[in-house]
Amino acid sequence: MQTVVRRACTLAALAAALAAGVARAQPPQGVVTGPNATGRSLYSGNCASCHGPNGEGVSTPVAGAGGVKGQGPPLIGVGAGRADFYLRTGYMPLGRPDEQPQRRRPLFGDREIRALVAYVASLGPGPAIPRPHPERGDLSGGQRLFATRCAGCHQILARGGYLTNMRVPPLTQATPVQIAEAVRAGPYVMPRFTKKAISDAQLDSLIRYVRYASQDPENPGGWGIGFVGPVPEGLVSWFLGAAALVAACVLIGTRLRA
């Protein structure tokens, strides 16, 4: 009888500890949504600790919910285009203000994103969500432009790469609208290209090329190895070459039997 009681006590204690652990393991900035959430309430619940209660930004770190020091740029005047980009790529909300935003499944549903985008756009006049027409673009012109403007970081077939202290995202999952938004906004440490630098027509060509390169690049034959470039190609050829060399050594070493 005593053992039963002791076991029940242990179990209860364990359950309590587990519950406490779960409660603590919850993200400090849990996504706050609700059936009647307006853009304003979504913003206050999910964005305000870094971007300020009214989108004015937080320039000096402020301890917010869960001990996260909120710090972020102002959103007044960034417009619908940027809000749409950051939310639909899953870049925002960010766990820590100093980490690099990564593409992931958006934390909000379509309805919430629209409400949030409308709210951010209402903070101040800014660029709208672009409407690119990649079908009007010119593929080879787009490739030239991509080679000079983008391929240095993103790799010529848009597979991404590395820059000092950060990753360069691949563009294989980027939609035309997201590409257009990123070119105009310059997310994270990417340069920002104005219409003077890349016109809307050039942008169409660029998007057409990125879609072509990242979806189905023309393969002249052989083994593409993911189209990630010379490093894996070199590695593979070293392995093949080393095997061939060993084979040649064995062949040379065998004696001829007359």
Added chain:
Amino acid sequence: MRKPVDWIIALFVLLIGRGRARRVPAKRRIVAARTPDERAELVVVLLFLCAAGCAIATPFLYAFEAPALTQLLGLSIGLAFVFFAAGLVLIGKRVVVTEELAEPYPPPTREVAQGEVAQIVEESGDSVSRKGFLKLAGGAAVGSIGVALLTPAASLGPVLDTDPLYRTPWRRGRRLVDENGRRYRADDIEPKLFYTAFPEGADHEELGAPLVVVRLDPRDLRLPQGRADWAPEGIVAYSKICTHAGCAVSLYRVPTFPPVQPKPALVCPCHYSTFDPADGGSVLFGPAGRPLPQLPLQIDPRGGLRAAGNFSGPVGPSWWGVRMGKAK
């Protein structure tokens, strides 16, 4: 005219006579004579000559800067090695004397056995004309492969006259133009973007020509001593040629929100040398050993962007005397 011909005839006679004189009288055979594999020897000689031909092509390709030079250089040296190796393999398998005697040990005296060994050894180094020819072909192959391998040393740069390395087309008052020759105005240069510029009317291919131009917030600039007026409105210009291996510095990272993101930097895509445009092009990371040379800028009364002098240091990849001078 007659004299050289006489000389050649004399040399010819001498060579033939030498060959005759050295013909040793036929020794009494102890082991059965082995039929020399003349076809194999001929093939070896041909392979060695092919190797020599391929290898000797390398310095010529290099000297005349053939199109697709890198590939051709690799091909010529690689083929030379392949031919040479094939020749060696053939020698090992067909030419070198290998006697396999299956008969039981005869009970000869010591002296006879020694005589046999001596004859086999002597014979394997004896067939003078064929061997000599083989050696000559082998020597030609090795020699020309050696020359081919030394050829790239010419790319290590000038040893005596380093003056051209300091010369650039930039002069005080020279305009900055884009790759199509359109003149840059100061208000063309937008923040968070980077531009490539060239000197107006100069060869764009020249090492000292291309610039990377960015606009920074003047309050963020921390330029070295004596460069206070080099960046009007915060526009800075650096040589686009990385000081490490001479690649084009074509990456620019610029933060959207500076407090929590990496600061602006110019990055070379080859080996990730990272330069700080706000600090006179100093090296933040990577293998580059010295800062990017900075070009002083000025804005003329009509808003055009011009150079205000020459670079702060020699342009391009480093060499032995790079720290000794200033750009001219």
